[in-house]
Amino acid sequence: MYLDIIILVVLLLASLWTVMTRSILRSAIGLALTSVILSIVMFRLNSPLAAVFELSVCAGLISVLFVSTISITQPYTTEEILKRMKDMFARFRFLPLIIIVSAIGLAFVSIKPVINLPPPEAIKDARVMLWNVRGFDVMGQILILLTGVFGIVILFKEGLKK
Amino acid sequence: MYSSLILLPFFGVIVLNLPFRALMKKCAFWLCLSIVLFQICLILFPQICCFSDKLDALGSFFKFDFAVDSLSRVMLFCIGIVLFTALFVQRNNCEDEDKIFNFANVSLLILCGMNGVVMVKDIFSLYVFLEITAVSSFILIAFNKESVAFEGAFKYIILSAVATVLMLAAIALFLVISGDTGFSAISSALKVSQGRFFIGFAVGIFLCACFIKSGLVPFHGWVPDAYSSAPASVSVLLAGVVTKTVGIYTLIRIVNSIFGFGDPIKHLLLAVGAISIVVGALAALGQKDIKRMLAYSSISQVGYIVIGLGTGTALGLTGAIFHLFNHSIFKSLLFVNSAAVESETGTRDMDKLSGLAKKMPLTGITSILGSLSCAGIPPLAGFWSKLIIIIALWVSGFRGYAIIAVLASVLTLAYFLSWQRSVFFGILKEDLANVKEAGFGLVFPALILAVIIVGVGIFFPLFINSFALPIENILGG
Numbered sequence: 033m034y035l036d037i038i039i040l041v042v043l044l045l046a047s048l049w050t051v052m053t054r055s056i057l058r059s060a061i062g063l064a065l066t067s068v069i070l071s072i073v074m075f076r077l078n079s080p081l082a083a084v085f086e087l088s089v090c091a092g093l094i095s096v097l098f099v100s101t102i103s104i105t106q107p108y109t110t111e112e113i114l115k116r117m118k119d120m121f122a123r124f125r126f127l128p129l130i131i132i133v134s135a136i137g138l139a140f141v142s143i144k145p146v147i148n149l150p151p152p153e154a155i156k157d158a159r160v161m162l163w164n165v166r167g168f169d170v171m172g173q174i175l176i177l178l179t180g181v182f183g184i185v186i187l188f189k190e191g192l193k194k
Numbered sequence: 195m196y197s198s199l200i201l202l203p204f205f206g207v208i209v210l211n212l213p214f215r216a217l218m219k220k221c222a223f224w225l226c227l228s229i230v231l232f233q234i235c236l237i238l239f240p241q242i243c244c245f246s247d248k249l250d251a252l253g254s255f256f257k258f259d260f261a262v263d264s265l266s267r268v269m270l271f272c273i274g275i276v277l278f279t280a281l282f283v284q285r286n287n288c289e290d291e292d293k294i295f296n297f298a299n300v301s302l303l304i305l306c307g308m309n310g311v312v313m314v315k316d317i318f319s320l321y322v323f324l325e326i327t328a329v330s331s332f333i334l335i336a337f338n339k340e341s342v343a344f345e346g347a348f349k350y351i352i353l354s355a356v357a358t359v360l361m362l363a364a365i366a367l368f369l370v371i372s373g374d375t376g377f378s379a380i381s382s383a384l385k386v387s388q389g390r391f392f393i394g395f396a397v398g399i400f401l402c403a404c405f406i407k408s409g410l411v412p413f414h415g416w417v418p419d420a421y422s423s424a425p426a427s428v429s430v431l432l433a434g435v436v437t438k439t440v441g442i443y444t445l446i447r448i449v450n451s452i453f454g455f456g457d458p459i460k461h462l463l464l465a466v467g468a469i470s471i472v473v474g475a476l477a478a479l480g481q482k483d484i485k486r487m488l489a490y491s492s493i494s495q496v497g498y499i500v501i502g503l504g505t506g507t508a509l510g511l512t513g514a515i516f517h518l519f520n521h522s523i524f525k526s527l528l529f530v531n532s533a534a535v536e537s538e539t540g541t542r543d544m545d546k547l548s549g550l551a552k553k554m555p556l557t558g559i560t561s562i563l564g565s566l567s568c569a570g571i572p573p574l575a576g577f578w579s580k581l582i583i584i585i586a587l588w589v590s591g592f593r594g595y596a597i598i599a600v601l602a603s604v605l606t607l608a609y610f611l612s613w614q615r616s617v618f619f620g621i622l623k624e625d626l627a628n629v630k631e632a633g634f635g636l637v638f639p640a641l642i643l644a645v646i647i648v649g650v651g652i653f654f655p656l657f658i659n660s661f662a663l664p665i666e667n668i669l670g671g
């Protein structure tokens with residue numbers, strides 16, 4: 033129980049760092065860190081397969097893509113970033129405090145969920161689930177990927193040529 | 195039969211991107227148009243589309259699982275007719291073959307997404323198709339790569355991402371409660387375990403997500419920017435069907451099939467609807483940019499749909515769906531008119547325009563029909579739907595809301611009359627002396643939409659039998 037709470041607090045801190053750090057590279061690393069911690073949470077919730085996906089795709093592949101994109105483009109210098117970000121972040125200074133206080137407050141409110149979690153379904157293999165039961169959603173996800181690719185080609189291809 | 199509505203656009207995208215690029219670029223527009231026309235024909239004359247049964251065998255490969263009722267058919271028809279209009283507007287406004295090719299591709303993808311949204315009966319599939327539609331609309335808003343358009347698209351992305359997170363969290367809670375994601379399974383699970391904190395929370399955040407996606411007050415911040423910064427054809431598409439499908443249809447379907455019309459939900463819908471009607475109409479009064487005025491007007495009209503839904507009666511639901519249909523048609527028409535004015539005069543600022551009716555007679559006449567239908571003037575289609583909504587409110591005892599709806603209708607008339615007076619009537623300004631009627635691509639769809647508005651209005655008694663009676667069967671289904 034305590035271990036879970038510690039993991040969740042670390043997850044919260046990592047995600048806050050991701051959105052509040054001023055360096056885009058650190059932000060990408062923060063995202064990878066958040067994904068790693070999330071995969072630990074998933075592992076502890078008895079879904080090793082989801083944890084492995086999260087670890088390999090979100091923490092691994094996406095971070096590699098982000099870091100390589102950042103390193104081949106030319107980001108602003110630190111001074112420029114500081115100049116641009118100074119005003120934008122002033123209003124979010126209290127965000128971490130508000131989140132932590134409200135989390136502590138929620139811990140004291142006695143919400144006792146009476147939820148009967150369905151037992152882990154051993155029969156439904158992830159492969160069967162993905163291809164035989166949710167085939168329609170898989171097709172939808174193929175379409176989302178296709179749309180994303182089109183978006184990048186349509187909106188950013190000419191920029192590359194320049 | 196309905197599998198073809200997903201599979202044809204999907205194969206269309208694949209065919210367009212096969213190696214014969216030069217040939218495909220030439221026929222992209224026509225391929226997209228024929229798929230859209232097929233959709234309209236399939237809804238109007240289901241018996242002619244015999245070959246589409248063969249596609250169902252293919253659909254079963256992908257485990258297609260649809261529930262198409264009369265509400266879905268109304269939406270499918272709206273999607274078809276508005277996309278048809280948007281394609282013509284894009285072709286008229288843009289000579290570049292590459293751009294038309296790209297537009298056709300994204301149109302087919304958004305068609306897949308919206309058709310999926312209105313046909314599925316599983317909340318997670320609904321979410322997947324909502325995302326296809328949302329991602330396609332981000333691309334379309336920023337299509338011309340102008341900085342204002344990127345800003346509008348960015349606002350939409352951020353608010354849409356918030357809506358997505360809320361929706362996904364609600365779906366996760368529903369899955370925990372019911373162990374399934376089908377509409378009927380969740381509905382029966384919710385009935386068994388009513389009154390739990392988590393259920394109220396999940397229902398609340400899902401409704402919030404729908405309000406954001408529909409652009410209702412107080413979540414309307416993205417609507418004016420997105421509508422006004424997008425290219426003309428995309429404004430038609432966004433205002434005509436995209437927000438209707440991802441926001442309003444989802445709201446109607448989820449409230450009707452899963453949540454049911456409990457008292458808290460009814461009061462929430464009525465309050466949000468009434469606030470949207472009034473705020474949208476007041477904000478529209480003060481606008482000088484035609485497209486921003488139409489965007490605020492959309493917020494107000496969407497409020498009417500939600501307030502009709504909030505009555506929770508068969509009559510209110512009929513009025514809401516009928517107004518949804520009417521709003522798709524007349525708002526597309528008005529955006530086509532604004533595109534025509536902008537393409538001929540180069541401006542959307544109402545202060546710089548005057549007396550255009552003499553130079554652009556067809557645009558002038560169709561815009562009057564669209565405006566009057568929106569303001570609810572008999573015998574046009576918009577009058578009947580507003581009348582049904584107001585009667586439903588009065589009969590179910592929400593008389594205060596009925597009065598708000600009637601008074602806001604006067605405001606609607608006020609801002610549309612001021613638009614007509616400043617743009618189409620009055621003395622023609624000297625610098626507008628060389629303006630001529632807009633091209634075929636803008637006049638032809640405007641005429642079709644105007645004919646629908648007048649036709650549905652005049653033949654309403656015939657229309658109501660094929661329209662309203664099936665809707666009553668949806669309720670509680």
